[in-house]
Amino acid sequence: MLIKTAKPLPASEITDPLFFYNRRRMLKGMLATAALASGVAPVAALAAEPRWQGLPAGALSDKTLTPTPAALVKNYTNYYEFTLNKEDATQLAQALPTDPWSLEIAGEVEKPGVYPLEDLLKRQTMEERIYRFRCVEGWAMVVPWVGFPLGNLLKTVQPLSTARFVSFTTILRPEVMPGQRTKSLLDWPYVEALRIDEAMHPLTILAVGMYGDVLPKQNGAPLRLVVPWKYGFKSIKAIIKIELLRNAPVTTWNLSAPNEYGFYANVNPTVQHPRWSQSSERLLGDKLFTPRRATEMYNGYGEQVAALYSGMDLRRFY
Numbered sequence: 001m002l003i004k005t006a007k008p009l010p011a012s013e014i015t016d017p018l019f020f021y022n023r024r025r026m027l028k029g030m031l032a033t034a035a036l037a038s039g040v041a042p043v044a045a046l047a048a049e050p051r052w053q054g055l056p057a058g059a060l061s062d063k064t065l066t067p068t069p070a071a072l073v074k075n076y077t078n079y080y081e082f083t084l085n086k087e088d089a090t091q092l093a094q095a096l097p098t099d100p101w102s103l104e105i106a107g108e109v110e111k112p113g114v115y116p117l118e119d120l121l122k123r124q125t126m127e128e129r130i131y132r133f134r135c136v137e138g139w140a141m142v143v144p145w146v147g148f149p150l151g152n153l154l155k156t157v158q159p160l161s162t163a164r165f166v167s168f169t170t171i172l173r174p175e176v177m178p179g180q181r182t183k184s185l186l187d188w189p190y191v192e193a194l195r196i197d198e199a200m201h202p203l204t205i206l207a208v209g210m211y212g213d214v215l216p217k218q219n220g221a222p223l224r225l226v227v228p229w230k231y232g233f234k235s236i237k238a239i240i241k242i243e244l245l246r247n248a249p250v251t252t253w254n255l256s257a258p259n260e261y262g263f264y265a266n267v268n269p270t271v272q273h274p275r276w277s278q279s280s281e282r283l284l285g286d287k288l289f290t291p292r293r294a295t296e297m298y299n300g301y302g303e304q305v306a307a308l309y310s311g312m313d314l315r316r317f318y
């Protein structure tokens with residue numbers, strides 16, 4: 001979609017190499033840059049796109065992990081606004097319009113506002129982050145996300161010292177999201193939240209792409225959270241609002257079944273879900289007879305994040 005600007009462009013934007021008229025084209029350019037720097041082959045058609053951004057070393061991303069085949073990640077999704085069926089969201093989610101898209105930033109910040117997504121993205125440096133991802137249901141995958149640290153975005157809007165939590169809200173569009181027309185399972189819109197130190201942690205990213213391309217709609221386009229040391233339900237999709245708060249908000253899964261889905265939801269092989277064990281997991285793509293792998297504490301990111309929870313009783317704060 002072409003964004004036709006009615007007002008004349010300020011000189012700074014005309015000369016700004018980061019400025020693109022088209023979000024998809026802009027994103028593709030960013031993704032190609034990220035892909036090049038990470039060694040993943042860029043999308044061939046993008047070869048002529050300008051490459052104007054260098055990448056940080058990417059020390060937070062384990063390049064030795066083998067990504068799950070993209071087709072599996074795109075065709076086995078959890079997106080309850082559309083369906084409870086993991087295969088059907090691939091098709092159903094295509095009905096969600098994702099361009100144009102605005103992100104509201106509200107609450108305890110110096111610069112609240114409703115920002116066009118393009119404006120926020122063009123100020124960010126895209127990185128590829130290859131992360132393990134673990135759903136609370138016991139399946140796992142490895143995904144090469146493309147995105148940027150949430151903390152970098154939050155810094156641009158200047159959180160106040162009173163901000164102790166950050167909440168995220170998914171778009172409410174019952175006319176295209178059939179699941180939102182019923183309240184039987186979850187309360188809509190889907191809301192998730194982090195403590196501010198979790199939100200500012202450099203592993204916490206907002207993803208706009210995966211596998212070197214724009215994020216598929218079923219995987220949460222145009223903007224989703226990825227918190228690799230927590231169960232997948234924290235990684236909320238299609239975010240339209242980020243709010244900085246003094247107090248912990250009510251979150252969707254915690255509200256639906258507080259004894260099953262804690263606020264923290266840190267991956268923990270020693271704290272069992274009331275209805276199944278969390279001590280092992282099945283990697284997407286593994287054959288039926290492949291033994292399940294052992295679940296890792298904090299999904300393998302303990303070295304980076306354990307300090308956030310020092311002194312906390314993880315059985316109580318699950």
Ligand SMILES: Nc1nc2c(c(=O)[nH]1)N[C@H]1C(S)=C(S)[C@@H](COP(=O)(O)O)O[C@H]1N2
Nearest residue numbers: 077078079080135170219232233235236237
């Ligand atoms: N808005 C929204 N976000 C969501 C969900 C959802 O149903 N709606 N499902 C969550 C769950 S349970 C998981 S495991 C992950 C799955 O991400 P994926 O479908 O891209 O693999 O998305 C999370 N984010």
Ligand SMILES: [Mo]
Nearest residue numbers: 135136232233
């Ligand atoms: Mo999940």
